[in-house]
Amino acid sequence: MEANARWVALTAVAPVAWGANYFVTHEFLPAGHPLYGAALRALPAGLVLLAFCRQRPRGAWWGRSAVLGLLNVSVFFVLVFAASQLLPTSVASTVMAVSPLVMMLAARFLVSERPGAAHLGGAVIGLGGVCLMLLGGTGGISVPGVLASAAAVLVSSFGHILAKRWNTGAAGAGVLASTAWQLTAGGLLLLPVAVAVEGAPPAVSPSAFLAFCYVGLVATALAFAAWFAGLARLPAGTVGLIGLLNPVTGVLLGTAVAGEVLTGRQLCGLALVLAGVALGRPRGRAGVPGPIGARGHPASQAGWGVRSRWR
Template identity: 40%
Template structure:
């Protein structure tokens, strides 16, 4: 039951992340993706540090910086570059390859045995997401494809290293999330100021959108995400990320009037099956010996004969 509860709580994270696209397009000022990323990361990270009153110690200063850049600071810009250069379906399909990256990295970084089971279901998940979001008219752009692949590798590496390094003793998941969000936000701060700046028209709906992305899509979700990474197999956690494009497609159908085709519904079924199957750890059968021997019972101690 604990495993099921942890899985369901962690699955909330990609479900919330699936709302990012519609919140960005419907509530936020256009053409300011870096500013949105900065607002999503830095304030949420500082709030987490204030609430937990924990700062990194020792090696966790550089570990937090590395994880913050991989999971947030580098991942967010690469994600938006991909979105600008590629159709949304292609970008989502590239992002769906993260479970495959993690399935390979755990062999070299965590010294785990390669899981053909989870890798195979990861492939099925990518196919399912592709059926849901890809269109026949999709055009490929070299810059977009490279950025999408780098973003997938960046997040996959960050997730794997988060599992490897764990958390310092007594440090809650919110503190770890706060360190990484702050590090990622500080990395994004000069990039945003140099390349984009702040939008000039921030109305009430934009403020609501930024609050959702920062407090719910940032602080709340990353706390649950890092908690789940600490308690579940990291490859299983990575596959849960497939829920994000599925939720985005569902919201598009419900709120924007988009109609799902038969192929898209088949893709939903494949992706959901892959997510469920990846949470199962197949048991290995013990090898059977062709010859068996029955152990003799231990001999009773010889007693002295009375005379």
């Protein structure tokens, strides 16, 4: 149970960082450049992780990295960037919280993981909380922004579970390596499209540069490595419910920093979301649901402790 708690805490780094990312993107990054915004988020983060793990794709992982980069990075980042610009922080982050149920459905078909009653109950309670927070928001709601958030949920849920499936067994590449490859591939796919569609890159002010540093290093490199490490060790239902900390962070940050009003309805919603997260906590031995890494060792599976060498 103590090991499970450590993996839950590590995984929680991702949704907290992503919840703050909505505010940073909305307030500090140049508006009207979703392709450049996504490329400048993904490519530096991928290169940092690539320099750290020092592994190149091998065999099927060249194609897998491209597919995962397209789903989890290229398409997902553009949708999230657009939603962050079109919606208030609280609304953008709460729409994304429908992902637990979508992830459970994807896990059922892609990795044969059946969600337990606690996971389903937590998802229903969490969704109830999300509805309360969304309906209780005072900011304007953009239909294109909501649609962008919903599409991001579908794309990322499928891509995340696909990454879990492909990292199973002897063919698994390790979390740090596979995360580095898909971020780098996604950034490289985005860059020429950004040049063709948006022309010259936007001017970056000092505050925007610092924001890009947070978005790339914390909300992308660190967050994605933590998220995929948790997904490798914990059931998809548990990880999806931990993701509900995303809207909690977004709403609280919007209230504390952006001056958005937190209503009584949203407070009730926050309580329900936290109850849903608690219901999904793992109760078994750590590592049972997760795949075995390329070398058959849990550390290898998660990508920690892999020797730094190019191969």
